[in-house]
Amino acid sequence: MRIVTHSGTFHADDVFAYSVLRDALEAFDFVRTRDMAMIESADIVFDVGGTYDPAQGRYDHHMRDLPRREDGTPYSSVGLIWRDFGRKALPRLVPSISEDVLESVWQDIDATFILAIDQADNGVATASQSHFALLIEAFNPTWNSGQGYDDAFLEAADFARGILVRACWQAHAEAEALSLVMAAARRAQDARVIVLDRKLPWEKAVFEGGLSDLLFVIYPNEDLSAWYCRTIPPEPNSFGQRLSLPEAWRGLQETEFSKVAGIEDGVFCHPSGFICGARSRESAVRLAEKAIAGG
Incomplete structure (x- = not known):
């Protein structure tokens, strides 16, 4: 040829x-x-x-x-x-x-x-x-x-x-990543919360995969020493949130955050209310559930 x-x-x-x-x-x-x-x-x-x-x-x-x-x-x-x-x-x-x-x-x-x-x-x-x-x-x-x-x-x-x-x-x-996020969404007991076993890009799956009910995504950091509860923006590249984290949590850290949020191992809540974290997967999921329930 x-x-x-x-x-x-x-x-x-x-x-x-x-x-x-x-x-x-x-x-x-x-x-x-x-x-x-x-x-x-x-x-x-x-x-x-x-x-x-x-x-x-x-x-x-x-x-x-x-x-x-x-x-x-x-x-x-x-x-x-x-x-x-x-x-x-x-x-x-x-x-x-x-x-x-x-x-x-x-x-x-x-x-x-x-x-x-x-x-x-x-x-x-x-x-x-x-x-x-x-x-x-x-x-x-x-x-x-x-x-x-x-x-x-x-x-x-x-x-x-x-x-x-x-x-x-x-x-x-x-x-x-899109495939893994969609699989996690199919496994979720509540369509408003999905849990990922590793940190990976999830935004594309949310908007291209039609996850219109999703409010929070839970994922760990690289060494699994902390788990994050992240709000979902209303559209791609937006700084907004479909549901913000409770006002009472914002800007708090460690013991103070744990006490107000009602968990034992809280790490922080960002002042803008788009992300918070705990030291265990279970607590991160609990934070999402509490935020949905109104704190």
Whole structure:
């Protein structure tokens, strides 16, 4: 199999597209060229050639009638390659990934990481100086470096893969966390309180999983020396609470907090009433129950 993209200056979309294909496919010959004879004879062509035809392995996006996402955002070459090859690449990017979360991880990466490259490459969104697309472009040789573009491209692709791997691992962790939170919600005796066996991100599950009745989540710190009772915000990224902790608890610590809250091992209650803690799971659950009952 031969895969072709253009020679010369490269951007984030063609570098990441090549990186995805390296993990999605078996060994292949890779050529960077603008020679039309080589382009036409290739099995897969991306970011060059003037043709968009996935059935024929053609993934250019520089035409007037360029391919677009459902929301109208133009695809870049990596958006097209991720769409058709990303699912095949994921088991190598995240070796521990399971089939039940693969689609969720693919969608997460597509809707955030890949979309950002599509937007920057097509001028839909301005890339700031810290945008990773510009970091990839920084690998292009300077006029006096003596390095060839092809060598620089491969160096950039190795760097890009590291970024993509980390993004996929983060998306995978979020997908697994969502699964664990939803399982805890199914086990809960009271839909208003869920208990997690470890500290993990739970916000996405609350709003994407439809946990509309949930008021408190209970979870431990890393060494299990304390358990937290955390209120649920009314919407994502909100500082509000669906149900605040009792006013009488707020700002108290240790013995004073324990006495007022009616438990033996209280640790604290935050002055804003969004979180409190105890030294045992049972007491943290009791705090949630007391808060629901009005303190």
